[in-house]
Amino acid sequence: MPAATLTAAMAQAAYEIDEALKMLLPPEEGPEAPLFAAMRYACIGGGKRLRGFLVLEGARQFGVARSAALRVAAAIEMVHAYSLVHDDLPAMDDDDLRRGKPTVHKAFDEATAILAGDALQSHAFTVLAEEDTHSDPGVRAELVRCLSKAAGPRGMCGGQMLDMLAEAANAPLDEVAIGRLQTLKTGKLIEFSAEAGAVLGKAPAALRHALLAYGRDLGAAFQIADDILDATATAEEAGKATGKDAVAGKATLVGLLGLDRARLQAERLVLQSKGHLDGFGERADLLRMLSDFVIERRS
Template identity: 50%
Template sequence: MTRNPTLIVAPPALADHAARLGNLLDGLLSARTLPGEIERPERLRAAMAHGVLGGGKRLRPFLVEESAALFGATGAAILRVGAALELIHCYSLVHDDLPAMDDDDLRRGQPTVHRAFDEATAILAGDALLTLAFDLMTSEETDLPADRKLALAGGLARASGIGGMVGGQMRDLEAESAPRPLSASDVETLQSMKTGALLRYACEAGAIAAGASTDEQSRLRRIGEILGLAFQLADDLLDITSTPETAGKATGKDADANKATLPSLNGTDWTRQRLEQLVEEATGLLSPFGDKAETLVQTARFIAFRDR
């Protein structure tokens, strides 16, 4: 399989989905107080909205939606499941940007939450977004059978907690103060937790929400794992090969920070070859779904070979 530049575009459905998801999130973060709540402090609500609205590809909820669609499931409940996952992703960005963590002033060209508001507000906004994700996933308004909602909420917790995303962030912090760069194996574990766990869960969640069999859930979990690996490899490769103008963000950051990545350890040729393998593997796992999987196949290529 050779890389075909004409296919390296975002699937058209991605932008349509992002608009629908944005509307849902906007509604959830509007000022109204929900039953069971007392009052929503306006400044906290605004900080949460700042951390969630206004940008982002919404890749994780898009994977939920396209994975569910493989089994014929579409609609508002699937979008809500994706929104819960996106809230978890967004809270993690708000907390990762804090001065005690990565200390970032800008995200997507806008001031980070602790810069636009203050540090305490950013901590609380992250906490409230995390909490809102589980509210949304378990809500009566999320019209799915009770056992599926429980499986979805539990899976989200496992993917994002100490043994998943948060644990991966901890390993990343530890790597920064380690005496030498990580081995390839340690890098793989770190990334499978920090960014891989949520992407893997996104595809699995689509299958769970659609009521797919456990075998089919495992297949989607594996597809999500492959997409997660490709996502991170492509990100790390762009950091080496791209310019800030093309990437739309600073590049060369990993080398400056003496941070080990698989492309830095194994080289760019190995990385491109590995990306092609991963796309091929995902395409093979998706082949039983025929035309229904067309968008996911295109998404896999986009994730692997995007230029930003």
């Protein structure tokens, strides 16, 4: 399959996820409209939708209804978006721009940004728990359990805490500590994104676990590729400021291992991620291409 196939499929998925988000987020009406506006601003119309794409492709392996998969994809993207809104706050990374647009606390204000992030997290769970997501409440409860764990103290929030502590300590992390930080901060949510389709499709445990393992290796490769990109791409290519990690003294595998060894490790992870898909047929070809894509991309 040509690489253009993946690009087209990702663009199509991003479009559908955007439409789902437009429908699922509260419309900008009534006295609370500024909150709803900030939520929509944070979520709609940006990003590659890697997490949402993983949900849709995972779900496709088991013939899950597209409408159900889109709700789960949208819920995960809400959680991802909320984490970016809070990470960008002055008390955290203090970023003014995100994907070329003013961050939420710049476009609105800090209090609205905090609230919009909070409300996005609640709303993601409402979407998962509603009957439209799946007729089987066991599936809905399991989706909530997995997403809340991936986002919570032993997932994304824990990883962000480690990141802040590392920056404050100003002491280099070793490979194990960097691995833990990245697994928690971005890995768990990507892992669940890959796994979610199997939950929706009530897949056999072995296949569910294979998708989770695929997501784990893919997420790790993605993170290294991101760090390599930061170290090598021009800002124009990347669409955002680059070289930030080195300036911030941020602990990355690239900084620790050097570019060449980091690249080798990413390639190894890509191979490994594809290996987990051996039990899947041609239907998983887009997931296999995605593995190659994450280390080949220049933005």
